[in-house]
Amino acid sequence: MTAYIIGTGAYVPEQVVTNTALQEYVDTTDEWIVSRTGIKERRIAAPGESASMLGVEAARNALEDAGVPAQDVTHVLLGTFSPDAYIPATAYALRHHLGVPRGMAMDVSAACSGFLFALETARAILALHPEAIVLVVGSEVISSRLNWKDRSTCVLFGDGAGAVVVTSKPTSGSAEVVDVLLDGDGSLSELLVVRGGGSSAPLKLGEPVGDDFFVQMQGREIFKHAVRSMATITQSLLEKHGLKASDIDLVIPHQANIRIIESLASRLEIPMDKVFVNIEKYGNTSAASIPIALAEARREALIPPGSNVMLTAFGGGLNWAAALLRF
Ligand code: ACO
Numbered sequence: 001m002t003a004y005i006i007g008t009g010a011y012v013p014e015q016v017v018t019n020t021a022l023q024e025y026v027d028t029t030d031e032w033i034v035s036r037t038g039i040k041e042r043r044i045a046a047p048g049e050s051a052s053m054l055g056v057e058a059a060r061n062a063l064e065d066a067g068v069p070a071q072d073v074t075h076v077l078l079g080t081f082s083p084d085a086y087i088p089a090t091a092y093a094l095r096h097h098l099g100v101p102r103g104m105a106m107d108v109s110a111a112c113s114g115f116l117f118a119l120e121t122a123r124a125i126l127a128l129h130p131e132a133i134v135l136v137v138g139s140e141v142i143s144s145r146l147n148w149k150d151r152s153t154c155v156l157f158g159d160g161a162g163a164v165v166v167t168s169k170p171t172s173g174s175a176e177v178v179d180v181l182l183d184g185d186g187s188l189s190e191l192l193v194v195r196g197g198g199s200s201a202p203l204k205l206g207e208p209v210g211d212d213f214f215v216q217m218q219g220r221e222i223f224k225h226a227v228r229s230m231a232t233i234t235q236s237l238l239e240k241h242g243l244k245a246s247d248i249d250l251v252i253p254h255q256a257n258i259r260i261i262e263s264l265a266s267r268l269e270i271p272m273d274k275v276f277v278n279i280e281k282y283g284n285t286s287a288a289s290i291p292i293a294l295a296e297a298r299r300e301a302l303i304p305p306g307s308n309v310m311l312t313a314f315g316g317g318l319n320w321a322a323a324l325l326r327f
Contacts, residue, residue, distance in 0.1 A: 001123075001126055001127045001130055001168055002168065002170075002176055002177070003122060003123045003126050003166050003167070003168060003176075003177040004166065004167055004168070004169065004170045004171070004174040004175065004176055004177065005164045005165070005166055005174060005175040005177060005325065006066045006068070006165050006166070006167055006169075006170070006171045006174040007062045007063060007064070007065035007066025007067070007068065007164065007165040008061075008062055008065055008162070008163070008164050008165075008291065008294050008295040008298050009058045009059065009060065009061025009062030009063070009064070009065055009162065009163045009164075009291075009295055010058050010061060010160070010161065010162045010163075010288075010291065010292040010295035010296065011054055011055075011057035011058040011061060011160065011161050011162075012043040012054075012158075012159070012160040012161075012282060012285075012292070013043045013044060013045045013046060013049055013054065013159050013160070014043070014046070015043060015044045015045070015046060016041050016042075016043060017041060017042055017043070017044045017158075018030070018040070018041045019033040019034065019039070019040060019041065019155065022154070022155055025148045025149065025154065026148070026149065026150070026151035026154060026155070027151060028151045028155055033155050036257075036259070037155070037156060037257045037258060037259070037279070037283075038257065038258025038259070038261075038277070038279045038280055039155070039156065039158075039258075039279055039280060039283045039284075040280040040281070041280070041281060041282075041283075042157065042158025042159070042281075042282055042283035042285075043158050043159055043160055043282060044143045044158065044159055045141045045143055045144075045159040049141065049159075050084040050090075050093070050141060051078075051080050051082050051083055051084055051090050051139045051140060051141050051161070052078075052084050052090045052091075052093035052094040052096075052097055052139070053097065054139045054140075054141065054159065054160060054161035054288075055078060055080075055090070055094045055137045055138075055139030055161045055163065056094050056097035056098050057161065058137060058139065058161035058162050058163040058288075058291070058292075058295075059076075059094065059098060059135055059137055059161075059163040060098070061163070061295070062135070062163035062164055062165050062295070063135070063165060065165075065295075066165040066171070067171075068133060068165055070098045070099055070100050071099075071100055072133050073095075073098070073100055073103070073133050073134075073135045073165075074103055074104070074129070074131075074132045074133050074134065075103065075104045075105070075106075075122070075125050075129075075132055075133075075134040075135070076091045076092075076094060076095045076098075076103070076104070076105040076106070076134075076135045076137070077091065077105075077106055077108055077118040077121055077122055077125075077134060077135070077136050077137070078090055078091035078094060078105070078106070078107050078108065078114075078118065078137045078138075078139060079107075079108045079109075079110060079113075079114020079115045079116075079117060079118040079136075079137070079138040079139075079287035080107060080108075080109075080114060080138070080139050080140055080286075080287055081109060081111045081114065081140065081142075081145075081194065081286060081287065081315075081316065082140045082141045082142050082144055082145055082286075083107055089105060089106055089107040090107055090139075091105035091106050091107050091137075092105045094137065094139070098135075106121075108121060110184075110287070110315060110317060110319050110321075111192070111286060111287070111315030111316035111317060111319070112254050112256065112284070112286045112287060112289065112313055112314060112315030112316070113182070113184075113254070113287075113313040113314060113315040113317070113319045113320060113321045114138055114286070114287030114315065115136065115137075115138035115162070115287045115288070115289075115290050115291050115313070116180060116182065116290065116311060116312075116313050116321035116322070116323050117182055117319070117321060118136045118137075118138070118287075119136050119164070119166070119177065119180055119323055120180040120182055120321075120323075122134040122136050122166045123166075123177060123180065126166065126167070126168050130168045131168075132167070132168075133165065133166075133167050134165070134166045134167070135163060135164075135165060135166075136163065136164050136165075136166055136291075137161060137162070137163040137291070138161065138162050138163075138285075138286070138287035138288040138289070138290065138291045138292075139160075139161035139162075139287070139288055140159060140160065140161070140285055140286045140287055140288050141159045142157040142158065142159060142215070142284075142285070142286055143157070143158075143159050145194050145213070145214055145215055146214055146215055147211060147214035147215070147216075150211075150214070152217070152219060153214070153215050153216070153217055153219075155283075156256075156257070156283060156284050157215070157283050157284045157285070157286070158282045158283035158284065158285050159285065159288075160282055160285040160288045160289075160292055161288045161291075161292070162288045162289075162290065162291025162292035162293075162294065162295055163291055163295075164291055164294070173305070173327070174327075175303075175309070175325040175326065175327045176325065176326045176327075177323060177324075177325060178241065178324040178325065178326050179237060179240065179241065179323070179324050180321065180322070180323040180324075181233050181236060181237050181240075181321065181322050181323075182319070182320075182321045183229070183233055183319065183320055183321070184317040184318060184319030184320065185317070185318055185319075186317065188225065188317070188318040189316070189317060189318070190218075191217065191218045191221050191222050191225070191316075191318060192215070192216075192217045192218070192222055192315070192316035192317075192318065193212075193215075193216050193217075193316065194212075194213070194214065194215055194216070194316075195212045195216070196209060196210055196211075196212035196213035196214070197209070197213055222318075223257065223259070223260060225314070225318055226256065226257075226260050226264075226314045226320075227260055227263040227264050227267065229314050229318070229320035230253065230254075230260075230264050230312045230313070230314050230320055230322070231264055231267040231268055232320075233312065233320050233321065233322045234251075234264075234268060234310055234312050234322045235268070236322075237310070237322045237323075237324055238310075238324075241324060243308070243324075245268050245269050245270050247308055248270060248274065248308050248309070248310045249274065249303075249304075249307040249308050249309065250274055250275075250276055250297065250302060250303060250307060250308075250309045250310070251264075251265065251268070251270055251274060251275045251276065251309075251310045251311075251312065252275075252276045252290055252293045252294055252297060252309060252310070252311050252312075253275065253276075253290075253311075253312050253313070254284075254289050254290055254312065254313035254314060254315070255277065255278060255279040255282065255283075255284060255285070255289040255293060256279075256284045256289075256314075257279070257284070258277065258279055258280075261275060261277060261279070264312070276293050276296075276297045276302065278292070278293055278296055286315065287315075289313075290311050290313055294309075294311070297309075303327050304327070305327055306326075306327065307326070307327045308324065308325070308326055309324075309325040309326075309327065310322060310323070310324055310325075311323040311324075311325065
């Protein structure tokens with residue numbers, strides 16, 4: 001069974017927050033943020049705008065691109081670390097907003113790698129149910145879990161959603177999902193956590209939330225692991241398929257930091273003009289970053305038929321992933 005991406009879509013909230021605007025909350029500068037990360041601005045969800053609400057807009061765009069009515073979707077998979085709630089799964093809220101509440105829906109928790117972990121899950125579902133039409137979404141309202149007094153994290157992230165429609169039947173312009181590799185190392189989990197409110201650090205009624213309710217990260221360590229792990233897994237996927245880096249027409253990496261992306265490209269010996277970058281507009285949107293970038297790259301006609309496209313991500317876990325697409 002081969003899986004195909006037959007439609008892509010993205011959605012970002014309307015509110016643009018520039019680096020300069022962040023000076024209202026933390027001691028920072030546009031120059032520091034741009035030079036250390038490449039981020040110029042990010043989108044921030046309006047009050048009440050949840051991950052399922054952003055996700056459903058991206059999903060509608062992907063379904064329209066695929067020419068598939070929402071009623072035909074059999075499975076919904078959602079990568080997110082900023083769900084609407086603990087229960088129910090946000091994928092069910094998304095399904096409900098889509099107007100097709102009945103059927104399978106599931107959240108996939110793999111932080112910034114969530115979209116690629118969900119894509120591989122879609123391939124597994126299609127192997128069992130070749131007639132399935134799987135909606136794979138990455139959606140995040142990370143602003144809901146950011147400590148707006150911590151300049152080392154709050155400047156890095158943004159909100160948004162991206163989606164793809166995956167089936168076992170190719171269409172004109174669809175992309176074959178040639179292969180996906182997933183990996184991770186739980187011994188590195190403390191490098192990037194949102195622990196507060198979980199069963200290891202429960203909230204107590206009447207007590208205020210602490211710093212651990214928000215994203216906490218050891219940036220420098222994450223940086224090193226990110227470059228190493230994405231390079232290694234990408235090379236493994238290339239080798240598995242007898243390909244060289246020069247066979248890749250476009251790399252769409254997780255958009256976490258322009259310096260991570262440049263270091264990755266340099267390790268892979270792939271020139272930056274073959275690497276898709278939109279971090280300046282959105283910051284790090286975690287599980288949404290790859291499907292947003294994929295939708296934009298297609299919209300900008302950067303992926304002609306016959307292209308080999310490599311997706312690669314890393315995230316809290318730590319975990320990392322790569323997927324090879326052939327258009
Ligand atoms: N504005 C101004 N100064 C700042 C800011 C800021 N926003 N943030 C930190 N600084 C200061 C620090 O306090 C420090 O000051 P000091 O030297 O007086 O102590 C100085 O800048 C240097 O700080 P570093 O942390 O060493 O800066 P670095 O060059 O490592 O850049 C960064 C930090 C951007 C966080 C980088 O390490 C990085 O991008 N790491 C990867 C983060 C990442 O990708 N996370 C997402 C993971 S994916 C997921 O699953 C969510």
